[in-house]
Amino acid sequence: MKTLVGAARWALLTPMVVLSIAPIVYMGVTALKPAGTPLAVGNPWWPDHPTLGNFADLFGDPQFGHWVANTALVAGGTVLIGLLASILAGYALAYLDVPYGRSIVLVFFATYLLPQAVLFIPLLRVLSRLHLLNSPAALVLTYPSMVIPFGTWVVWSFLRRLPRDLIDSARTDGAGVYSTIVDILLPVLWPALATVGLFAITVVFNDYLYTSTFIQESSGQTIMGALGGLITADIDNPGKSFAAAMLAAAPLALLCAFFADAFARGLSTGIIEQ
Amino acid sequence: MLAPAAVLCLGTIVYAIVLEGWFSVSDAGPGTDGVFIGLANFQFLAGLSNFWQMVANTGIYSGTSTVVKLALGLVMALALARPFPGRRVVYAALFLPFIFPVVLGTIAWFFLLSNINGGIDWILLRLHLIAQAFEWRGRLPMVSVVTVNVWHGTALFGVLLLAALRSISTDLLDSATVDGASRVQQFFHIIVPYLKPAALLGVVLSVLGNFGDFAIVELLTRGGPLGRSQIVSTYAFENALVSGDVGLGAAIALVMVPVYVVALVVAYRLLGRE
Numbered sequence A: 001m002k003t004l005v006g007a008a009r010w011a012l013l014t015p016m017v018v019l020s021i022a023p024i025v026y027m028g029v030t031a032l033k034p035a036g037t038p039l040a041v042g043n044p045w046w047p048d049h050p051t052l053g054n055f056a057d058l059f060g061d062p063q064f065g066h067w068v069a070n071t072a073l074v075a076g077g078t079v080l081i082g083l084l085a086s087i088l089a090g091y092a093l094a095y096l097d098v099p100y101g102r103s104i105v106l107v108f109f110a111t112y113l114l115p116q117a118v119l120f121i122p123l124l125r126v127l128s129r130l131h132l133l134n135s136p137a138a139l140v141l142t143y144p145s146m147v148i149p150f151g152t153w154v155v156w157s158f159l160r161r162l163p164r165d166l167i168d169s170a171r172t173d174g175a176g177v178y179s180t181i182v183d184i185l186l187p188v189l190w191p192a193l194a195t196v197g198l199f200a201i202t203v204v205f206n207d208y209l210y211t212s213t214f215i216q217e218s219s220g221q222t223i224m225g226a227l228g229g230l231i232t233a234d235i236d237n238p239g240k241s242f243a244a245a246m247l248a249a250a251p252l253a254l255l256c257a258f259f260a261d262a263f264a265r266g267l268s269t270g271i272i273e274q
Numbered sequence B: 001m002l003a004p005a006a007v008l009c010l011g012t013i014v015y016a017i018v019l020e021g022w023f024s025v026s027d028a029g030p031g032t033d034g035v036f037i038g039l040a041n042f043q044f045l046a047g048l049s050n051f052w053q054m055v056a057n058t059g060i061y062s063g064t065s066t067v068v069k070l071a072l073g074l075v076m077a078l079a080l081a082r083p084f085p086g087r088r089v090v091y092a093a094l095f096l097p098f099i100f101p102v103v104l105g106t107i108a109w110f111f112l113l114s115n116i117n118g119g120i121d122w123i124l125l126r127l128h129l130i131a132q133a134f135e136w137r138g139r140l141p142m143v144s145v146v147t148v149n150v151w152h153g154t155a156l157f158g159v160l161l162l163a164a165l166r167s168i169s170t171d172l173l174d175s176a177t178v179d180g181a182s183r184v185q186q187f188f189h190i191i192v193p194y195l196k197p198a199a200l201l202g203v204v205l206s207v208l209g210n211f212g213d214f215a216i217v218e219l220l221t222r223g224g225p226l227g228r229s230q231i232v233s234t235y236a237f238e239n240a241l242v243s244g245d246v247g248l249g250a251a252i253a254l255v256m257v258p259v260y261v262v263a264l265v266v267a268y269r270l271l272g273r274e
Helices: A002-032 A053-059 A062-095 A101-113 A120-129 A136-142 A144-160 A164-172 A177-206 A209-214 A223-234 A239-271 B003-024 B040-046 B049-080 B087-099 B102-112 B119-126 B141-166 B170-178 B183-211 B215-220 B232-242 B246-254 B256-273
Strands: none
Touching: A002 A053, A002 A239, A002 B049, A002 B087, A002 B102, A002 B141, A053 A239, A062 A101, A062 A136, A062 A144, A062 A177, A062 A223, A062 A239, A062 B003, A101 A144, A101 B003, A101 B183, A101 B256, A120 A136, A120 A209, A120 B003, A120 B232, A120 B246, A136 A144, A136 A209, A136 B003, A144 A177, A144 B003, A164 A177, A177 A239, A209 A223, A209 B215, A209 B232, A223 A239, A223 B102, A223 B215, A239 B087, A239 B102, B003 B246, B040 B246, B049 B087, B049 B141, B049 B183, B049 B232, B087 B141, B102 B119, B102 B141, B102 B215, B141 B183, B141 B215, B170 B183, B183 B256, B215 B232, B232 B246, B246 B256
């Protein structure tokens, strides 16, 4: 019986694993082919003359440098603003008796579910009036609106489950809001914050709508927007873009390797185990 | 303390929705706010066969991929529920497509599904399953976009369902076994009810995510050929930004709102019950 279950498990899992990683393997293989190898020839699943030349080219490429810098700036800004606003809002909703607190939490949840495609047309107009188009600021201002609802929700539900004494005793000792948060809550809150931070990064790395609409100049573009824009031009020399894509995905894959369990737990504590 | 979150998130969203509402009843164009034209945009859309094809496509895209992801996610969760050698590696491999930036994953799929020495054609030709190169994106555009969506999103269902599975105590399953419940009975009477909230939540997230989805369709098919894979976000994008009819684009984007409201009611019911 046991071997039967084991065999059935692998019979199901093997094709799923193969299909899951195949596109990523394909991308990696293409990135390792020598520069100038067109997609139209050769084995798409194997590099005959593997080389790291495409990766080396990228490091000297000022355009790629711009995209990396823009992405880092946008990701950093979004994480920072998203975390700060979420901690403050989560704290207020959990501990200060905010009037209609429960309704506010529900409204936040509602905005979490709002598809971003509903908003991009008016947001484009607003950003254009503020003369922020083509600058990373356009994204730093709009991405947090996708992070804060989830972030507030996670921080709020995490704080609600902490023993109330922890805060009350700090307050009776005369600690202010700031020192309560920094000295007492941050040390225990970090799993929730890691979840929110990682979520913010996935928002930045998974968006294509905002970045391709709000940023039209290549030098102001994030990696995702830039690579998405190159897609059809790539057929004759895809190696470099694919190398860039592998490098762009690396931070997220690494974070995932370290935090996958924490992220999954946070995702489900934030949402399911209400 | 709520102010940063409220301004950045609710402020942005409320302002954007009001502006969107105005655009939808105006003849706004690029850089102009237009004049009031009543419901002309909506009337125009209602008489357009393209529009109704897009509505059907969006429903098929969202519905089909959600159902397939739910089924595969259930398989993933059940196969990973108990410890076995290699579980961590398999889990990471199955989680990878979800964490892999969707723009980059779609770029890989764009070339995998190509008829010019595409990765999939190459394998099928070697196995003699097809006689000549097949143009997946052009011939089966909806199948192509759904495939990429499923590839990217299955792990979210897997993770949510796995978390729910793990919350079932082994005592409960043991006592059921002592009572003589067969595995099939256990599955339908104990496991399924436990998984229902997580599954419903996944469905709500997926349906809304797919409705607002942009990257996969825009990069893979651009809604083509001839609108055969056009969905609401790419259609709004094309009308508002490519053709410059901002009013019409806004009216199209607002079509998502009724679906959003229904999904929201389902989500609140779900959370209210617990």
